Amino acid sequence: MTNAAVLSPRGAARLASGHPWVYRSDTLNLPDTPGIHAVQDVRGRPLGWALVNAxxxxxxxxxxxxxxxxxDEAFLRARLDAALDYRARLNPDADAYRLVHGEGDGLPGLVVDRYGPYAVVQNGTAALEPHLGALVQHLAERLGLQGVLARHEGKVRALEGLETGIDELYGRVPDRLEVQEAGARGPVRYLVEPRTGQKTGAFLDQRVNRALLGAYARGAALDVFSYHGSFGLHLAPGAAHVELIDASGAALARAEENMRLNGHTNVTYTEANAFDRLRDLESAGQRFDTISLDPPAFAKxxxxxxxxxxxxxxxxxxxLKLLPVGGVMATTSCSFHVSDSDFHGMLADAAADARVRMRVLHRGTQAPDHPERLGVPETRYLKFTLLERVE
Incomplete structure (x- = not known):
């Protein structure tokens, strides 16, 4: 097989273990041109087909x-159809959710998020790039989309030898649009800017977790690292008052727009370093009945x-020191390198140092439209824990 990717015994063993990635150091021969190529072991035994880029x-x-x-391309369309069929079975109670989650859907490197009648695509593999136009056309026709935007950004594309930039691949996509998701106390509306927002425009992986915390919202509430108010929007309907903390004034301005969109007036916005603000709140003797802590990835x-x-x-x-007995706190980590055991061990250490006893109400991960693939730990990256302070 002359144009095949040939793997070392270690590379072949990695595929046999169920993980779809093989690093360059575990290959013996690679085709010069990125694309879909056959894969074989050192003895010439065929191992399947892969996206290959030397x-x-x-x-x-x-x-x-x-x-x-x-x-071939028909095979890729079938994989895309399978991903869309899975979302149809999920029937998300939202009009903004993930349609394709890379390796979790058997389409390595490809992410597609839906925002109502629009979609935003991110592709991180050179081998898939020639097929992207056909896949987008199929996606748009099947779902009746009005526009599909490509966010060609990030180091991954550079490492693959791909250009970066933003491009409309189908129809037209507005600079700003409004979407909604289910909340514990009714629909939650928010604004998305698909060209400039984080990720593809919004953080969709916490959608289910936001609604879960919203069911516990009461009294004084705190949203730390609030960004555009994603958790705060779910806290506001049940809380007497919500304070949003973020270091970005622009992010807080968007959060305020989102709060107005939902008719919430019980919110204050604090532009501050979260570490400093939490110390100040503790020094002032403040207490919060409901807390969301959703920091950025500290371990990239x-x-x-x-x-x-x-x-x-x-x-x-x-x-934890700001929680009274009976108070509830949601805490998260989106760092893949921080394992579940690392994260929950850290929480146990923090509770011990804070001299508080905590009950675990729920442990979760990303929403099911961001599926985890068994044997591929990179597809399970989000840790979400809901805690209650007890006597």
């Missing part, structure tokens, strides 16, 4: 372990873990 550190991303399949690389642990622990410790 330039990328992750040189092989398995599409199918069946050497007999025809891994494995070597960041020690510093990330200290940052997560300090934030959680200070929030």
């Amino acid at each position: 330039r990328s550190e992750i040189s092989v991303r398995l599409l199918s372990a069946d050497p007999a399949v025809r891994a 690389r494995a070597k960041d873990l020690p510093n990330a642990y200290r940052a997560y622990k300090e934030l959680n410790l200070r929030c």
